[in-house]
Amino acid sequence: MTQTTDFLTPARLGRLALANHLVMAPLTRNRAEADGTPTPLMTTHYAQRASAGLIIAEGSTPNAVGQTYPNITAIHTDRHTDGWRQVTDAVRAAGGRMFLQLQHGGRVSHPATTGLTPLAPSPVPLPETIFTPGGHRPAVAPREMTADDVRATIADFAAAARRAVDAGFEGVEVHSANGMLLHQFLADNTNRRTDAYGGSVERRVRFAAEVTEAVADAIGADRVGLRISPASTVNGVLEDDTDGLYAALLARLKGLDLAYLHLVRSGPETGWYRRIRADWPGTLIGNPDLTDLTTEAVTRAAREMLAAGADLVALGRPFLANPDLVERLRLGAPLNPVRDRYFMYVGGADGYNDYPALATQPSSDSIVAWDGARVA
Numbered sequence: 493m494t495q496t497t498d499f500l501t502p503a504r505l506g507r508l509a510l511a512n513h514l515v516m517a518p519l520t521r522n523r524a525e526a527d528g529t530p531t532p533l534m535t536t537h538y539a540q541r542a543s544a545g546l547i548i549a550e551g552s553t554p555n556a557v558g559q560t561y562p563n564i565t566a567i568h569t570d571r572h573t574d575g576w577r578q579v580t581d582a583v584r585a586a587g588g589r590m591f592l593q594l595q596h597g598g599r600v601s602h603p604a605t606t607g608l609t610p611l612a613p614s615p616v617p618l619p620e621t622i623f624t625p626g627g628h629r630p631a632v633a634p635r636e637m638t639a640d641d642v643r644a645t646i647a648d649f650a651a652a653a654r655r656a657v658d659a660g661f662e663g664v665e666v667h668s669a670n671g672m673l674l675h676q677f678l679a680d681n682t683n684r685r686t687d688a689y690g691g692s693v694e695r696r697v698r699f700a701a702e703v704t705e706a707v708a709d710a711i712g713a714d715r716v717g718l719r720i721s722p723a724s725t726v727n728g729v730l731e732d733d734t735d736g737l738y739a740a741l742l743a744r745l746k747g748l749d750l751a752y753l754h755l756v757r758s759g760p761e762t763g764w765y766r767r768i769r770a771d772w773p774g775t776l777i778g779n780p781d782l783t784d785l786t787t788e789a790v791t792r793a794a795r796e797m798l799a800a801g802a803d804l805v806a807l808g809r810p811f812l813a814n815p816d817l818v819e820r821l822r823l824g825a826p827l828n829p830v831r832d833r834y835f836m837y838v839g840g841a842d843g844y845n846d847y848p849a850l851a852t853q854p855s856s857d858s859i860v861a862w863d864g865a866r867v868a
């Protein structure tokens with residue numbers, strides 16, 4: 493019962509040949525050591541999923557103050573670089589391709605986790621509790637970034653990108669989505685600045701643009717992707733002029749020739765998706781908004797994403813629960829359901845590396861005789 497699916501054909505991402513059009517979306521799973529160094533568990537996890545056309549590894553902090561939660565990964569010391577190299581070696585040996593997401597949490601951070609006061613565009617606290625080593629705690633007011641903080645943070649992103657390449661990644665994804673630091677600069681409810689980084693849409697996009705430009709300068713634009721989530725209110729961000737904001741951001745970055753733009757689509761189509769496609773001449777990765785995680789629904793969503801103009805399709809939870817997602821979609825086989833939310837962000841191999849691959853089915857003519865007797 494083989495089912496041909498267009499997104500399973502080979503694809504290209506700049507100079508990279510990909511086995512298929514599917515991308516494993518970045519998934520924070522908190523399996524790193526306390527200092528952010530990747531663990532052998534993570535090596536197994538990513539190697540299990542190497543059949544994705546491209547893996548974008550989970551948000552990794554480019555400096556200590558950017559750490560969001562306990563046990564998330566980092567990329568700002570030699571130890572981090574060496575730890576990630578184990579992961580990229582295993583994925584490459586299994587035939588996979590891998591980028592690393594660079595994520596600075598800004599106000600999505602806590603002194604109980606980092607020992608530091610979070611930095612953000614303005615001192616507006618996250619209106620939620622935040623997970624720390626001691627459990628959930630009320631968020632604290634971040635310190636407003638000075639001009640020096642802005643310069644140092646941009647330099648940290650560039651240095652982290654160099655480390656990522658040194659660690660064996662094909663490139664990095666700059667995280668400007670989901671209410672993290674760059675998104676906090678974009679959104680007017682979290683950016684109350686009156687300097688060159690706040691106010692008009694052109695000023696609010698400046699920080700995200702300068703980070704992306706610095707990272708592209710450090711490792712080459714063809715190794716750099718950018719993730720955005722227009723209109724998303726995750727982590728309490730609110731944009732007043734989504735169309736104008738992203739038009740300004742893309743106008744500034746269009747000429748850079750980045751490896752890709754990665755668009756998280758939240759909620760029903762609102763028109764901006766097609767406008768962004770029209771405004772972006774380069775490769776577009778679309779991350780559909782899945783409500784149903786069955787084979788049929790995931791297949792339909794991936795096809796719709798390509799039909800709507802995406803070049804590649806990113807999937808998160810389907811890859812989380814199915815190490816052999818590509819093979820399952822090829823066969824039209826059922827998908828493992830996502831188990832126990834508890835294991836998403838804590839724990840060891842449970843709910844992480846124990847999602848089964850399809851059992852290898854012996855082919856009936858070579859292994860089983862006509863009367864069902866096992867012959868091999």
Ligand SMILES: Cc1cc2nc3c(=O)[nH]c(=O)nc-3n(C[C@H](O)[C@H](O)[C@H](O)COP(=O)(O)O)c2cc1C
Pocket residue numbers: 517518519520521550551593595667669670719756779780781782806807808809810836
């Ligand atoms: C457990 C988990 C961790 C996530 N971590 C990240 C992350 O580190 N960076 C990011 O940009 N998005 C993150 N996301 C969002 C996913 O990349 C993706 O956009 C989302 O799951 C929607 O895709 P899906 O419907 O295919 O799961 C995470 C989502 C989940 C479920």
